[in-house]
Amino acid sequence: METVFIIDDDPAMRSSLSRLLRANDISTEQFSSAQDYLERNSYDGIGCILLDVNMPGISGIELQARLVGSGHDLPIIFLTGYGNISMSVEAMKRGAIDFLTKPVDEADLLPAVTQALEHHHSLREKSSIREEIEARLSSLTEREKQVMHELITGAPNKIVADHLNIAVKTTKVHRANLLQKMGVRSIAELVHLCHIVGTEPESNDTI
Amino acid sequence: MIAAACGMLGLIQIFLWTNSRRDFAYLLSACMAFSASFVAFQEMRLFSTPDPALYQQMLLWQNLAIAMVLVPMTWSVRIYLPATRRWAAILITTLWVLGLLVNFLLPGNLTFVEIHSIALKATFWGDPFYVPRGTVNDWKWLVDITVILIPIYIIDAAWRSKGPLRGKRGGVITAGVVLFMLFAGIQAIAVDTGMIDAPYMVSVAFLSMVFALTWVFARDAVRARKLTVEVARAQHENERLMRLNLLGEVASALAHELNQPLAAMLGNAQAAQKFLSRPEPDIDEIQDILTDIVRDDKRARDIILNMRQMLKGDETFESHVNVESVIKWVLGFLNNEINVHDIAVEFDISGEIPDVGGSRIALQQVILNLLINAKHAMVESGTSDKVIQVHLRENRGGAEIEVCDSGPGIAEDVRLHLFDPFVTTKKGNLGMGLVICRRIVESRGGRLTAENEDGGGACFRVWLPAGIS
Known part of the structure; x- marks a missing residue:
């Protein structure tokens, strides 16, 4: 279930945004202040935040800083009463996905929300894939890891065996094992997985 | 005639004063104008007074009247020319007060201790008049100094004034007062000491002075009235402008x-x-x-x-x-x-x-x-x-x-x-x-x-x- 969190101090504004999203079959939750939102239990699902910039107490920009700092990953769409360029640049730099000016038209709001939700979705997907790859990586033995690092540079078995000072036959066994553990069938696939988690090939002279 | 003119100017000043009570200058000017009127009247009578005792008596009051012209004038000039020096005005006043004490407390009056005789003279156009001959009072210098002091006091102030005060208004006051002060003062001293045989013509000079001041003050009064109306209008406009200004402030x-x-x-x-x-x-x-x-x-x-x-x-x-x-x-x-x-x-x-x-x-x-x-x-x-x-x-x-x-x-x-x-x-x-x-x-x-x-x-x-x- 996807949820849009609306944070705005004006109740009329909140209910109007909420209705508009509900009319487009998107469920919402409303908060009258940043503090209220912070007090809510953490949310694990897919969603995004529609955040008013000017609010009494903790301002929208401040809330963004806090959320980014504490590792929240919900994309933020800012809503502001009047366009303030320096403020919007600052917000975008900190990772806001969009900056909309009130009154916001449905034709602008819906694509922004949809994009934010998709963004969050792929963010979550990527992170689950990463977790999987990392789990597989950690199941490798020390020797298998060494062999893998050699292989992803494109080195043939013979060279790998040479570098690691082991027999070519042993190299072939390690290679078959690690490919199986990593759940891939070719070196090309292995390189792709390593790229996702950021494991880069080590240069030859490290060993 | 001079007396009537001065009296008239006095009435004008009184009128101005009653219109704007806060303006003390008008009261001073009115006092000045009435005193000048009295001086002129007395001078006329002096022309035809052959009796030394009566002449002395009249000079006694004449001196008071002259004081009542010069002292208020000193202060009213100060109101309009703020650059005048306060100590100078106090000095002039003090000299006159001392002079009047001599006038009333010592024998005779401030001009003559005693008049020996009255001479009958004729102007060059033939009118007869009486001139006193007597012992000049030793204390007369007290007020004679003011004949020089007052012009210096005013010229100094006009010179140090800035902006419009230095211009026309300062000019009128300075010229009017200084010229006639010198004329009246020197003429009176000359007659007192018997240097020239002429009737006292202090009142002619006083009329000019009073006229100069009245003219300036009356013009100011008219101008002030106009300004008051303008200020009221400006204030109304300002209030509206402030609203606009406020709107600008709170536009966001x-x-x-x-x-x-x-x-x-x-x-x-x-x-x-x-x-x-x-x-x-x-x-x-x-x-x-x-x-x-x-x-x-x-x-x-x-x-x-x-x-x-x-x-x-x-x-x-x-x-x-x-x-x-x-x-x-x-x-x-x-x-x-x-x-x-x-x-x-x-x-x-x-x-x-x-x-x-x-x-x-x-x-x-x-x-x-x-x-x-x-x-x-x-x-x-x-x-x-x-x-x-x-x-x-x-x-x-x-x-x-x-x-x-x-x-x-x-x-x-x-x-x-x-x-x-x-x-x-x-x-x-x-x-x-x-x-x-x-x-x-x-x-x-x-x-x-x-x-x-x-x-x-x-x-x-x-x-x-x-x-x-």
């Missing part, structure tokens, strides 16, 4: 204020369109949406109405203005402005607050002004902990509103002129805000005062009497 607040209901209406309307396009529209939902749209539309309308009234200055008098609601409206209006600058606002009420009489708009304006001033004071000084405290309390049967900030307070040199026009610490500001606020408050029988708090920060206090119930 206004945009935000209007934007909220507009944004809410747009969202609601588009949601309704979506709901209606469903196969089975939820009528209750749409009903709710329409109710909200109507509410928000009214909210926007109220904002615009209020603004328009403020712009036009359409101040309808109400006998029951609820101060609390006005303060809340203004705080709401400035909400955005306050948030943007990270200002904490505390509003508390103590006691049973009576409604006040007057215009709601005008009161809004005053409170808006005080709040914006407080905001400016803190934002421009870079105060880190920005707090505005608004207290509303019952006091002396009226309502007292206090707006305090946590800024640096009012600088001492500014505080003295806080309610003067064109005193401002803000860039691009005319400095009319507080002037008009005070005018608005006072025109409703209230008071507006300002002071610094002990812990720093400025406090503005508005007291308004309760409205008629």
